[in-house]
Amino acid sequence: MAENFLQPVGRKTPEEVGDEYFEELMARSFLQPHTANEKKFAMHDLMHDLAMIFAGEFYYRFEELGNAVEIDTKTRHLSHNANGNYPISKLLGVCDRVKHTRTILEIDLSSDIPFIMENAPCILLSQLKSLRVLSFEGYPLESLPDSIGELIHLRYLDLSGTYIVTLPELGSLYNLQTLKLFRCKNLKMLPVGMQDLVNLRHLDIRETCLHEMPEGMRKLKNLQFLSDYVVGKREENKITELGALANLHKSISIAKLENVVNSSEASMARMLDKDGISSLSLRWSSDQDENVASDSQIEREILDKFQPHTNLKELEIEGYRGTTFPDWLGHPSYDNITTLTLSGCRNCCMLPSLGHLPSLKHLKVYKFEMLEIVGVDFYGKDQSCLETPFPKLETLSFKSMPCWKEWHTMELNAFPQLRKLVIKQCPMLRGDLPDHLPSLQLLKIRNCKQLSSSLPRAPLVRELSIEGKHHVEAVVEAIMKKQLSCLTSLTISDCSSHILFPVSSIPASLQKLKILSCRKLQVQMDGQHHSLKELDINNSCDSDTSFSLLDAFPNLESVYIMWCEKMESVVASRSLSYLCDLDIRYCGSLKSVSTLWTAAPQLRYLSIVGCPKMDLSGDPHYSLSVLIINYCEKLVSIAALMNSQCRGLTHVSIFGENDESVKCLPKEGWLPASLESLTLSNMENVETLECKGLAHLTSLKKLWIIYCPKLGNIEGEKLPASLVRLSTGNSPLLGKRCQMKDPQLWSKISHIPNIQVDDRWIW
Template sequence: MQNLVNLRHLEIFGTRIKEMPKRMGKLNQLRTLDCYVVGKHTENSIKELGGLPNLHGRFYIQKLENVTKGEEALEARIMDKNHISHLFLEWSIANDNSIDFQVELDVLSKLEPHQDLEALSINGYKGTRFPEWVGNFSYLYMTSIGLSNCNNCCMLPSLGQLPSLSNLRISKMNSVKTIDAGFYKKDDCSSVTPFPSLESLHISNMPCWEVWNSLDSEAFPVLKNLYIDNCPKLKGDLPNHLPALQTLGITNCELLVSSVPGPLSLRTVEIRKCKKVAFREFPLLVESIEAEGGPMVESMMEAISNIQPTCLQTLELQNCSSDISFRGGLPASLKTLVIRGIKKLKFPLQHKHELLESLSIINSCDSLTSLPLAIFPNLTSLRITNCENMESLLVSGSEISKRLNTFAIDHCPNFVSFPREGLCMPNLTSITVCNCDKLKSLPDQMGTLVPKMEYLSISNCQQIESFPEGGMPPKLRTVFIENCVKLLSNQAWKSMDMVTSLVVRGPCDGIKSFPKERLLPPSLVCLELFRLSSLETLDCKGLLHLTSLQQLNIVNCQMLENFAGEKLPLSLIKLIIEGCPLLQKRCNRKDRQIWPKICHVRGINIEGRWI
């Protein structure tokens, strides 16, 4: 490598290289070197960087733990590399009880970059404090800083005086307990507004952080996005004046009890698993709210019921055991509603919800036994999951769900039936029915009532024996069937001649031979069989009429060892067999029973190998 003296570009980031080749410093024409992995020897130490003055763009220096003296770091001449725009300094994450904190500080001090740098990231630094250059106001063009895994630092560097800093990420600073005045500005910058350009602040995974002292009310004048995640000991108040805030996300801060500003600019709120976070004034123009945990859900429900925000479009409520309801109904502006893990919630059925487009009810609303679709005239997506008492959907008279596009119902053990007159959903493209133990049939007249349906999935519905009368939708192309023994044991699937792709998944205990003759639709192009635990024989007679079949996948059918009948369809182009050990042994030219039945297939792949 050292002889390539005219080399201009070398990219190694993301490779498994453990240390650099020797004497990289001789490649003094290099303009692009995205990463330098510091070695332990003189010939590949950090000193070699001193001979590379022309590096441009993003530059990572990794394994800085191999730099044992500040003088070595100084010889890298990082300050002189004026064309580096993004600098990433990384130490390997490892427990080391023999750290010399002064050496660590000296090394980072000597890695000071030029003052036109745009972005800086420090990861794994083992010193107890940061050198003076980190955050110095002379870095006029610094827009992004990331600090992570600096576990011995108990204080954050002063960053508020950086005039152009717009994005700041702080994570895994395990010794930091307090964010105080020193974070905002240094003593010699008392007249500066702290963080004058900061738009996005992420603080995450801070296990010891307890207090955020927001001493300067003028700080963060343009902050748009604030995210705080997984700070389990954080208790105190958050900054009380954030006039430009648009997105607030606080998650997994179990001890946090705080009041936060609700500026008119706030549009998106996500607060999960916090003790109690309340708004001093509810943000009237908020468009999206996600709340998780009893206190937060109760607080949000109370505020929404009292204020009835007129701009709220998305609401997600999760995990609350209290007896709650939407007093006054849903906000009229709401378009998306997700309710998860709130069993005692009383769903508002008295009024139409004209603008609601997406509704998900998951493990909630135990009092709800039926859902009248008429109150959702503009619904496009409906999902009902784990609603133990849900029995039916209701359709009144000639009312039509004109816009519904996707419908899924799963793990509703008492769901008995669809409306007797069928589901008139002219724009429905997808239906998923899963784990509905008492359901005996799909909606009738699907061929005319849901003419645009393209996808049908039926899983673990043991009482369904056949497809409905009146034909299937003409655009139906893909069908997924999982563990429906009665349906797979039927004599024939009528009116399914439009289906081109079929997936059959087990276990389907008791089905030893599949498929029965004339069961499957002749239009099939692709057939996939997965995890059929009892399947011993694939019956070629049940496939012979599939004159359009091009691909057959057989996966994880452990007991399968035989093909019955004459041969697989002549139209078959690709046969893939995986996880079928008994069959795998027989799929070779020596087997006079199996090989003649498959040898005409152009592409045969057994356990990832083409034969």
């Protein structure tokens, strides 16, 4: 559309014409769904090669350091790959040769990619006056030059993900059709002259921090997409401005609805007439003063006047201050609604009747502080109706309902399609869950201590996450009775009972097992289980000092063990030939995992943190490539391990342990020459980084220094020549000297092409 290829046909908008073109290209396999991301599309390889031939000199992809000289003066459409091996100055150097360029797009730019802005925006905007499409998405950009106003041909401007705080006046960009400011988290105001962008069709301001809308938004009558509207208090930016925007499509979020004074103002937004809106979010701000009173009748009338068109598919209501909902919410005429979220309606004492919404698939109810009963009205006002309540509902979530006591599930055969049920932070809820959920596949219960221990009949359940003594006992009992034959993932937590859990009773289908805060649970080793791939033990299974549970699961791939204070050793007497990841943290008594070296020959990732008594000596372990470990007194023996036994180590992270005697790191010979990346973190007393300890690391490419508040010196000649990245974070002394390019320090790091301080690239 920005290149003016989409010409309206009859009453069709350019967007509708573009949709037809897109569908045609899909039908002809010119474009295909992306294999890894369902929201993206890609060209078929053969089509791409053919397109490259036809594109000729008019299209150019800037990807490598040396290819700038190849850019032809005929180039009109230019993209640059941020992963390419070149500084942005190389691109700026050819601006005079491509001054008639109409498109500049970046590819794959993110905060993790070294990218120095220099004076790129000023140069680009001063020389490329013919631009129709300009994207600075993801640039570390804090401001935009006023010269942006000189790009009078510009139709598409993307500043998403930048650090911009304010925008210059854009009113002279009278051809601008699309302005994208998605995730500009520092942006608080839009320019006063926004009302002059009369050709604007798409304005994306999601995840910004706008305080209010600029005045005169009603003048932007061509707007097809407005992601958000933040209601102001002044006459020029009230909710009434929305009424004139009759062509809005897709989704809109309306925030700060507390600024709507009465239902008359709300009706002037004319939401019922906006048949193109498929997703609507209505938000009231949470009060800082919880005692602020509101008239529940006025609040209900206001929400009543925000009644949307029946074409609506998704609805979210957050922070509504009334005590009851208007009748349109839940009316069967809304037969397109598939997703409904009600959140933070703290004065509501009852839920709307939602059971007869025929297409509703996803329902979330969060933070209803006054609600005590979910009664029969929830299923539908007409109980004589023969229709099944919630006929299409697939996911149902209740969270943070501190006063909720009763759920009248009734014998209505409701929820026949329910696949996912989540209930969290409902401490007063008692009674039973719905008895029969024939389609249920996932059940999660958290902080619901008074809820009945019985489980619904759910023969297809695949994932269970249950908390509390009675629920855990019920799950173990159901497992032992073979009632959960389809289970693939099980999480049990916060059980203080003595429970015997036989390995032989575990469903053959189970692949993931998490046991959290069940200190008295004992797994009975009465057989082997061959399907389990992931095991997570946290603050549990304290019956033995020798942890031998791994022998029961020979096909494990990942093991996580945390906060098991009594555990002194991890023992494996049988082969664990598939084990790749082992993460053990904060097990204060742990001394040895030596038998794992021979049992797990494919171990690649090892993390040992918060285990001060640990001894890692043992047989050679050449497969290990990643090691995360605490600095401690045994580091000398660890160094010997890394150099003689783990010669394939490529990534090492060392965490501090508040050892006041350690002032400099690392010592010579501690680290293996195979290292490609090194992280030094939480070294609270280390003051100096030793170049000699790193000099032999000829393969080292990346060095991270994180949370080292006293580290400010680098001793020795310089850091390894192989380094391509140095990143520091929350290390103020070192960060400041890097930013100031302190001569004593800079000579030792200036050869590194990419230097980052607290998420900002400085070199």
